[in-house]
Amino acid sequence: xxxxxxxxxxxxxxxxxxxxxxxxxxxxxxxxxxxxxxxxxxxxxxxxxxxxxxxxxxxxxxxxxxxxxxxxxxxxxxxxxxxxxxxxxxxxxxxxxxxxxxxxxxxxxxxxxxxxxxxxxxxxxxxxxxxxxxxxxxxxxxxxxxxxxxxxxxxxxxxxxxxxxxxxxxxxxxxxxxxxxxxxxxxxxxxxxxxxxxxxxxxxxxxxxxxxxxxxxxxxxxxxxxxxxxxxxxxxxxxxxxxxx
Numbered sequence: 341x342x343x344x345x346x347x348x349x350x351x352x353x354x355x356x357x358x359x360x361x362x363x364x365x366x367x368x369x370x371x372x373x374x375x376x377x378x379x380x381x382x383x384x385x386x387x388x389x390x391x392x393x394x395x396x397x398x399x400x401x402x403x404x405x406x407x408x409x410x411x412x413x414x415x416x417x418x419x420x421x422x423x424x425x426x427x428x429x430x431x432x433x434x435x436x437x438x439x440x441x442x443x444x445x446x447x448x449x450x451x452x453x454x455x456x457x458x459x460x461x462x463x464x465x466x467x468x469x470x471x472x473x474x475x476x477x478x479x480x481x482x483x484x485x486x487x488x489x490x491x492x493x494x495x496x497x498x499x500x501x502x503x504x505x506x507x508x509x510x511x512x513x514x515x516x517x518x519x520x521x522x523x524x525x526x527x528x529x530x531x532x533x534x535x536x537x538x539x540x541x542x543x544x545x546x547x548x549x550x551x552x553x554x555x556x557x558x559x560x561x562x563x564x565x566x567x568x569x570x571x572x573x574x575x576x577x578x579x580x581x582x583x584x585x
Contacts, residue, residue: 346530348533356380358388366380369393390417391416396421417581424439426461446470456479489516496528508553529558
């Protein structure tokens with residue numbers, strides 16, 4: 341059984357190893373992280389798909405130029421995380437910068453025909469406002485999706501090839517995550533750890549093996565065997581593999 345992890349940060353770990361030889365898509369948000377990620381990709385050929393993006397919690401426009409350079413010369417598999425974070429007052433104060441780097445990354449994802457990984461907290465209206473551009477992309481991944489199944493269906497009805505990724509909030513009784521994981525079509529779903537982040541109470545970090553717990557929880561919610569979740573792995577390859585370009 342493969343346990344694909346649609347969103348992780350391999351280069352943030354002191355030492356990362358794959359779980360059960362399952363593929364991951366790993367994000368980087370600085371040149372240092374990207375360089376380490378490229379070394380890990382060589383170490384584990386065929387298991388690491390890559391993304392680079394300007395995170396909305398650090399909307400440094402100079403990183404847009406880094407992203408463009410990487411797209412031109414090193415061909416990441418996706419752009420992101422990109423998006424909006426209005427969860428705290430501090431983040432809200434950066435909304436103009438967040439908007440600037442969002443539109444820049446959206447254009448680059450279009451130009452280079454890359455899937456876009458979205459980080460979005462308290463700002464889904466801004467994603468809907470970009471529906472016209474998003475529907476032109478091959479795929480849009482909503483990392484750690486935290487909104488309702490009805491809003492997910494609305495994004496799909498806009499013509500966006502949207503996938504909704506769920507992780508450890510499924511293990512932490514997050515109401516919307518549980519509803520979505522129970523109700524959305526498997527053809528729309530991905531699973532993730534967001535490691536080493538998104539820890540549960542008393543955990544020091546999220547480890548790669550936690551993806552197994554996420555798969556197990558989804559199988560329980562849907563009353564099916566873990567082996568019957570292979571559609572999630574098909575979705576992963578459809579989004580991230582080179583055959584999708």
